Amino acid sequence: MDNKPIINRSIVFREEFDEWAILFYPDMGTSFGLNPVSVFIWKHLDGEHTVNDILIKLRKQCEDTPDDAINHIEGFVGKLIDHGFAGYEHHA
Amino acid sequence: MPDKPVRVTKTPKSLELAITNRCNLRCTYCSHFSSEGDTGEDLPLERWLSFFEELNQCAVMDVSIQGGEPFIRQDLTEIIDGIVKNRMRFSILTNGTLITDEMASFIKSTGRCDQIQVSIDGSTSEIHDTCRGKGNFLKSVDGLEILRKNGIPVTVRVTIHRHNVFDLENIAKFLLEDLNLPGFSTNSASYIGLCRQYAKEIQLTHEERYFAMTTLLKLSRKYNGRITGDAGPLSEVSMWMEMEAARKKRMKNLSGRGCLKGCRGVFNKIGVRSDGQMVPCIQMPHIALGQINHERLITVWQQHPALNELRRRMSISLDTFDFCKNCPYIAYCTGNCPALAYTITGMENHPSPDACLRKYLEEGGKLPDDGV
Numbered sequence: 047m048d049n050k051p052i053i054n055r056s057i058v059f060r061e062e063f064d065e066w067a068i069l070f071y072p073d074m075g076t077s078f079g080l081n082p083v084s085v086f087i088w089k090h091l092d093g094e095h096t097v098n099d100i101l102i103k104l105r106k107q108c109e110d111t112p113d114d115a116i117n118h119i120e121g122f123v124g125k126l127i128d129h130g131f132a133g134y135e136h137h138a
Numbered sequence: 139m140p141d142k143p144v145r146v147t148k149t150p151k152s153l154e155l156a157i158t159n160r161c162n163l164r165c166t167y168c169s170h171f172s173s174e175g176d177t178g179e180d181l182p183l184e185r186w187l188s189f190f191e192e193l194n195q196c197a198v199m200d201v202s203i204q205g206g207e208p209f210i211r212q213d214l215t216e217i218i219d220g221i222v223k224n225r226m227r228f229s230i231l232t233n234g235t236l237i238t239d240e241m242a243s244f245i246k247s248t249g250r251c252d253q254i255q256v257s258i259d260g261s262t263s264e265i266h267d268t269c270r271g272k273g274n275f276l277k278s279v280d281g282l283e284i285l286r287k288n289g290i291p292v293t294v295r296v297t298i299h300r301h302n303v304f305d306l307e308n309i310a311k312f313l314l315e316d317l318n319l320p321g322f323s324t325n326s327a328s329y330i331g332l333c334r335q336y337a338k339e340i341q342l343t344h345e346e347r348y349f350a351m352t353t354l355l356k357l358s359r360k361y362n363g364r365i366t367g368d369a370g371p372l373s374e375v376s377m378w379m380e381m382e383a384a385r386k387k388r389m390k391n392l393s394g395r396g397c398l399k400g401c402r403g404v405f406n407k408i409g410v411r412s413d414g415q416m417v418p419c420i421q422m423p424h425i426a427l428g429q430i431n432h433e434r435l436i437t438v439w440q441q442h443p444a445l446n447e448l449r450r451r452m453s454i455s456l457d458t459f460d461f462c463k464n465c466p467y468i469a470y471c472t473g474n475c476p477a478l479a480y481t482i483t484g485m486e487n488h489p490s491p492d493a494c495l496r497k498y499l500e501e502g503g504k505l506p507d508d509g510v
């Protein structure tokens with residue numbers, strides 16, 4: 047919970063007019079479609095926010111954030127990490 | 139239900155880059171060497187490299203490296219390095235004759251190459267070399283083999299014309315059985331670029347077109363869809379048979395038809411000529427949209443009037459053209475490629491006469507039976 051995930055800088059983040067976005071991993075040729083909430087989360091994967099911090103910010107932004115949102119955020123971030131789109135910084 | 143409007147992306151997803159206007163061959167149906175974009179000037183490396191940084195900021199995902207012949211550029215490795223450094227993937231269109239083992243191994247090492255498309259137009263030197271020049275069949279096949287040996291995904295493009303149309307079965311056997319390629323794509327010599335000078339000797343007659351359509355349908359079934367058609371007889375026959383079936387069934391319309399909807403390229407990609415002019419598509423070099431590194435790509439993409447006009451083309455109904463007057467296929471037709479419409483009629487906003495089913499039938503062309 048205290049870990050602060052950070053995006054993989056080689057990932058291409060394409061925002062579209064309708065607030066959806068695409069993440070593209072050029073080394074693998076894979077891509078992910080992001081809805082506006084996922085875009086919000088992605089933008090906070092800056093190594094400064096824990097998943098919990100992101101939830102707090104999300105609640106401020108959208109009033110109808112569901113009670114189990116933390117599970118969704120963790121699931122989404124976990125998926126990004128599994129596919130190499132994000133990770134954690136290691137400090138020696 | 140009305141068709142959903144096609145949405146324009148914020149920035150182009152892909153670009154076609156003509157990195158050179160030079161080529162070691164002079165194939166008689168090449169789309170270059172007699173068009174507005176053929177200025178003889180190749181942009182220096184540094185100009186491409188700074189443009190790639192802009193592509194990175196615009197989150198462009200991939201580029202198609204084209205020419206001329208891309209492998210003629212001595213600094214191709216630096217160009218590819220620039221593409222890789224700026225987080226893009228790439229593919230290359232080539233005649234295959236200049237590929238070396240060293241270059242292939244470099245391309246493989248980048249891990250970013252989606253595919254290299256090699257043009258092979260015959261099953262023998264005699265046929266391939268008719269339009270591409272003596273000795274080039276063996277060189278192209280060698281190039282293809284070098285790429286495969288290095289583990290690079292390859293595809294072959296067969297351009298169909300009067301000198302190879304009766305060799306299609308052998309070509310399919312050669313590529314799919316002897317070379318064991320996963321597949322190949324087809325198009326045909328069209329009224330663009332150099333081909334306009336040699337149209338009579340090169341472009342298929344209606345009888346040859348019919349022969350090509352029937353043969354390709356048969357072959358694509360025999361080889362389980364390993365033969366595809368982005369343009370030319372195989373793509374035409376599927377479109378035309380669908381239109382004819384709709385007419386026979388008296389269908390009200392077909393989804394996405396009835397207007398000039400033949401080109402979706404302008405909604406997600408843009409081209410750059412070898413002199414650095416941005417163009418809507420490499421096949422429309424006459425519409426110069428602005429020079430790279432001078433005009434911002436995002437501004438051109440979102441605001442250029444000529445580009446937006448091409449996008450609006452989708453809403454021009456075919457029944458507004460005299461050319462289409464009283465045509466029974468209006469509700470099932472897309473008017474096809476604007477680039478071809480332009481080279482034939484001088485207007486992009488016009489159906490392409492070359493892909494007009496009514497004209498083809500009126501001039502004695504036939505469609506294959508459903509059960510080919």
Ligand code: SF4
Nearest residue numbers: 462465471489494495
């Ligand atoms: S005249 Fe030709 S281009 Fe026009 S609708 Fe008919 S088939 Fe299509």
Ligand code: SF4
Nearest residue numbers: 401403419421475477
């Ligand atoms: S102009 Fe023609 S060749 Fe170019 S993208 Fe459109 S349909 Fe394809």
